[in-house]
Amino acid sequence: MPPSALPLGDPAPTDGRLPAQAAVGADGRDFGVYLHVPFCRVRCGYCDFNTYTANELRGVRQTDYADQAVEEIGFAARALQESGVPSRPVSTVFFGGGTPTLLPAGDLGRMLAAVRDTWGLAEGAEVTTEANPDSVDAAALRALADAGFTRVSFGMQSAVPSVLATLERTHDPERVPLVVAWARDAGLDVSLDLIYGTPRESLDDWRRSLDAALAMAPDHLSAYALIVEEGTKLARQIRRGEVAQPDDDLTADMYELADAALGAAGYHWYEVSNWAKAPEHRSRHNLGYWRGADWWGVGPGAHSHVGGVRWWNVKHPAAYAARVLQGESPAAGRETLDDETRRIEDVLLKVRIVEGLPTAELDDEARGEVAGLIAEGLIDGAAAISGSIRLTLRGRLLADAVVRRLVP
Template identity: 60%
Template sequence: MAGALPDGEPVPDDGSLPDEATREVGKDGFAVYVHVPFCASRCGYCDFNTYTASELGGGASREEYADTVLAELALAARVIEPGRVDTVFVGGGTPTLLPAGDLARILDGIDRTWGLAPGAEVTTEANPESVDPAYLRELRRGGFTRISLGMQSAAENVLRVLDRRHTAGRAPRAAAEAGEAGFEHVNLDLIYGTPGETPEDFAASLDAVIGAGVDHVSAYALIVEDGTRMAGRMRRGELPYPSDDVAADRYLAAEAALSEAGLTWYEVSNWAQPGGECRHNLLYWTGADWWGLGPGAHSHVGGVRWWNVKHPVTYAKRLAAGTSPGHARETLSGDDRHMEDVMLRVRLRDGIPLDRVDATGAARALADGLLEPGAYDDGRLVLTLRGRLLADAVIRDVV
C-alpha cells in the first residue's frame, strides 16, 4: 500500500470549490479518472493504493464498489459542470477484477452526469490474466475504446522477480483478443531494468510488443519504492539494485526497436503510431482539469488540487454519510503551476516554447546536445534522444 497522504487545507463536506476555480472548468479539456483499488495479489515493486482481499478486511467489497463511485460522481455533479468529458481512464489496482458490467455502469453514469464528448477516449487498465474474449467484448459494448495491458516483460524469469502472475505469452494474446473484440487502441506496458533481466530478455519483450501489433507502448525503468517487498529484498542483498547505465541501454534499445516498427515517441516513456497517443495522459500533461473518483484519487480543477482518503472503507463511509471523500487540498500558486507545466511539457515531443523556460539553462542544454537545434531556432525546447535520457537534469536547468 502507498505511503501516507500529504496534508493540506480541509475539503468542505460538500466538496465545493472556490468560484474562481470553477469559472472556466474544462476550457482546456476535461477528463475523469476512476480508481479501482483491488488486486488479486501484490506485485513486489508496487506501492500503489491497492488492496488484496487479505489487506482489505471487512467493510468494503467489490460488489458494492460501482455504487460507491457513482455516489461520489453525484457529489461531483453538484460541484462542477464541465460541459463534456473528453476522456475517461479507469486505473488501479486491477479494474478488470470488477465485472465488465460494473465498469460499463460507471461509464454510463459519467455520460449521464456530464456527457461524453463525441469520439471520447475511454480506457481501462487490465492485467493480462484478468480478461478473456467474452469479458473484452462486454467492455467494448459498454463503451470502452482503449485498453492498457500490464505486460511488463516477455521473460518468465523477469516476471517472477516482479511477482507477476501471468505467463510470458499471455499479454500479446490478450492484446490480440482486445483487437478482435473491437478495441480501437491497445497499449502494452513494459518495465525495464529488473534485477536479472538480460539484454536478450528485453529484446524479446520488444519483439513481443511489436509482434502483437499494438498502436501504443509504454516503457518505464523499474523504480524501487521504500516499503515494497522488492525494496526489502534489495536491502537484504537478495537482489541487486537497478543500474542507471543498464536503464539507459534499455531505453536506447526501446527507441531503436519501436521507432523502426513505426511507433514514435511522444512523451519520454511513451511511443505510439500516429493517432494512437493516449489522449487522457496528454490532458494531464498539458494542464487540463480532471476529477478523480475513488479512494486515494487526485483531482485538479482551476488550480485547486485535492486527494481523496486512501482506504476503501473510509471512502465508502464518507460517501454513505453524504460527505466528500476528500482528505485535503491545495491551491496552486502561479509559480507552482508554471513549474509543473514546464516539468511535464519538457517531456513531450512537442516540447515547450522557449519563452516559458529559463533562457540560460536552455542555452546550456542546447550546447550539451540535449535539445534539437532546429526546434530551438524556431523558439521551442524539444529534447534530443540524449536529452530524453537526461530529461530530469534538463528540467532542473530550465525550470
C-alpha cells in the same frame, strides 16, 4: 498516486466546493474522469500504488464498489455546479488501479454509464481500462466494448518468465497475444505496458520483450524504467542484499534499445516513456495530465485537478465508502496552486512531451540555460530557435537533469 506519497495539504470541505479560481477559463479546458479501482489479487513486490488484496479490505466488498463510485460521480457533478464550474462533456475516461478488470465488465460499464449520464461524453471520447492479461477473457472484452470502452491497456511488463517472477507478476506471457487478439476482435485499441531495468534482467531479455510486444502490433506502447519505491517488498530485498539494485547504465542502454526498436517499427515517441503508431493512438487522457487539463479522480486515493485546485481522496476503501455513502466529499486534503507553482509544474510536465515546452514559459534565468543545453545535446537546437524546448534522445535519458536546469 502511491499511498506513501500523499501530501498533507489543507483541509478539504465536506461539501466539495472549490475556490472561485477553479471556474476561471474552464470552458477552454478539456475535462477528463479517472476512476481508480483499488483491488488486486496479489501485491507485486515493486508496487507502491494504492491497492488492496482481499485480506486488506477490512470488511469492504468489491461487489459494492461500483455503487460507491457512482455516488462520487453524482457528488462531483453537484460540487462542480455549486462551485460555478461549467458542465463540460467528458473528453477522456480512464479506469486504473489496481486491476479494474477484477470487477465484472457490467460494473465497469455501470460506472462509465454514470459518467455519460452525468456529463455526457464528447464526440470521439477516449475510454480506457487497464487490465492484467489473466483478468480478462474474450467475453469480458466484448462486454467492455459494448459498454462504450474504446481502448485497453494490458500490463504485459515482460515476455521473460524469470523477469515476471522477479516482479511477482502472475500471468503467463504466452497469454498476452491471446488477449490482444480478443481485444482486437472486440474492436478495442490496444496498448501494452512494459517495465525495464528489473534486477537480473539482461539486455537480451529486454530485447526479447520488445520483439514480443512488437510482434503483436499494438497501437500504443509504454516502457517505464523500474523505480524502487521505499516501503515495497523489492526495496527491502535490495536493502538486505537479496536482489541487486537496478543498474543505471544498463537501464539507459535499455531505453536506447527501446527507442531504436520502436522507431524502426514505425512508432513515434510523444512522451518520454510513451510511443504510438500515429497521433490518434496517443493516450489523450495522459496528455491531459501533462498539459494541465481538468480531471476528477473517483475512488480511494484518487487525485483531481480543476483550474489549479488539486485534491486527493482518503486512501482506504473502507474510509472512502463511509464518506461517499454519507454524501460527503471523500477528499483527504487539497491545495490551491499559485501562479508560480503552476508555471513550475508546466515546465516539469511539458518538457517531457514531444511538442515541448514553449520558451515563453521560461523565466529569465532558465532562458539563460538554453544555449548550454543545446551545446550539451540535451535539447533540439532548431526547435529552440522556433520557440520550443524539445528533448533529444540524450535529453530524454537525462530529463530530470534538464528540468533542474530550467527550474533552478
